[in-house]
Amino acid sequence: MTSPAPGASSTTADLPDYAPIPRSALGPALNDQGYYVGRVERNLYWVTDGVYNSAFLATRDGVVLFDAPPSIGNNLRRAVDQIAAAEGVSNTVTHLVYSHHHADHGAASSLFTGDVVRIGHEETRRLLLRDDDPARPVPEVTFTDHYTLDVGGERAELAWHGPNHTPDNIYIHFPGHDTLMFIDVVNAGWVPIYNLNLSEDVIGYMGAPAIALSYPWTRLISGHLGRLATRDDVAVHQQYIADIEASAREALAAVDPVPFYVAGGENAWAGVKAHLDAVTNRAAAPVIAKYTGVLAAADIEAFTTTTTFQIMQSLRLDRGPSGPVHP
Numbered sequence: 599m600t601s602p603a604p605g606a607s608s609t610t611a612d613l614p615d616y617a618p619i620p621r622s623a624l625g626p627a628l629n630d631q632g633y634y635v636g637r638v639e640r641n642l643y644w645v646t647d648g649v650y651n652s653a654f655l656a657t658r659d660g661v662v663l664f665d666a667p668p669s670i671g672n673n674l675r676r677a678v679d680q681i682a683a684a685e686g687v688s689n690t691v692t693h694l695v696y697s698h699h700h701a702d703h704g705a706a707s708s709l710f711t712g713d714v715v716r717i718g719h720e721e722t723r724r725l726l727l728r729d730d731d732p733a734r735p736v737p738e739v740t741f742t743d744h745y746t747l748d749v750g751g752e753r754a755e756l757a758w759h760g761p762n763h764t765p766d767n768i769y770i771h772f773p774g775h776d777t778l779m780f781i782d783v784v785n786a787g788w789v790p791i792y793n794l795n796l797s798e799d800v801i802g803y804m805g806a807p808a809i810a811l812s813y814p815w816t817r818l819i820s821g822h823l824g825r826l827a828t829r830d831d832v833a834v835h836q837q838y839i840a841d842i843e844a845s846a847r848e849a850l851a852a853v854d855p856v857p858f859y860v861a862g863g864e865n866a867w868a869g870v871k872a873h874l875d876a877v878t879n880r881a882a883a884p885v886i887a888k889y890t891g892v893l894a895a896a897d898i899e900a901f902t903t904t905t906t907f908q909i910m911q912s913l914r915l916d917r918g919p920s921g922p923v924h925p
């Protein structure tokens with residue numbers, strides 16, 4: 599066998615020979631400092647490092663920043679300065695909106711000091727107080743359901759429509775810019791990573807794209823990866839998730855658990871593992887095959903397999919039935 603020993607360090611040379619990334623999944627080239635800043639529409643801009651996205655409004659009264667991923671970090675300041683100089687507007691960041699509490703989208707917040715008004719959902723504030731991370735100062739302006747942010751004649755509508763990726767993940771609509779920002783549910787052109795993109799509420803995550811599509815917009819700032827998303831991207835993502843759900847339903851019905859539990863004997867958990875693994879693998883295999891070459895990284899099987907496991911468990915535990923009723 600040529601596989602490395604367990605615990606052997608992994609290098610790029612060890613990566614499997616994955617399917618090529620569809621060119622359509624990739625975004626614009628980065629500059630020498632490792633970022634790209636582009637106009638979304640009028641004075642709404644987006645910034646990417648190729649994996650994470652952030653956005654800002656450059657208004658006559660200052661800059662409103664939407665998320666501050668640490669991977670973009672100080673390049674956010676450079677991007678704002680670059681655009682403010684080109685457009686002849688202030689480069690002062692006056693407001694910072696958190697899409698949700700996660701550090702990977704917000705931990706460059708503390709780079710922006712001074713009179714910055716931080717805004718987020720009330721649950722974002724609660725979670726950030728819990729997490730107590732100096733890199734993510736808590737928002738002092740919070741809201742429960744809706745908040746209209748008006749700065750320099752520009753408007754962003756913030757809304758909470760229930761838990762999805764996290765309990766606090768909000769929809770940020772720019773009605774004057776034909777754009778929605780909604781993070782960590784749809785990855786533009788790519789599969790979600792492990793466990794529905796590391797999401798906490800399966801039913802909420804599965805329903806969120808329809809809520810996103812209920813807003814009028816042409817461009818979506820989705821948080822990942824290096825390009826903006828379209829309504830078609832959301833539709834492909836919805837189909838991917840719907841295919842997993844249908845396949846998980848079929849596999850739950852088709853795989854008889856009894857032989858696994860019999861084989862497990864007194865080790866009940868051994869039987870459970872064998873049964874659930876069989877259901878998961880049966881459900882995930884056709885989805886991995888269908889989306890390889892369609893969504894980037896669909897052939898990284900653990901992503902679709904773990905997402906399938908989560909959805910299959912939600913079908914049992916949230917939707918029911920969890921199993922047959924004892925006669």
Ligand SMILES: [Zn+2]
Nearest residue numbers: 698700763782
């Ligand atoms: Zn997140």
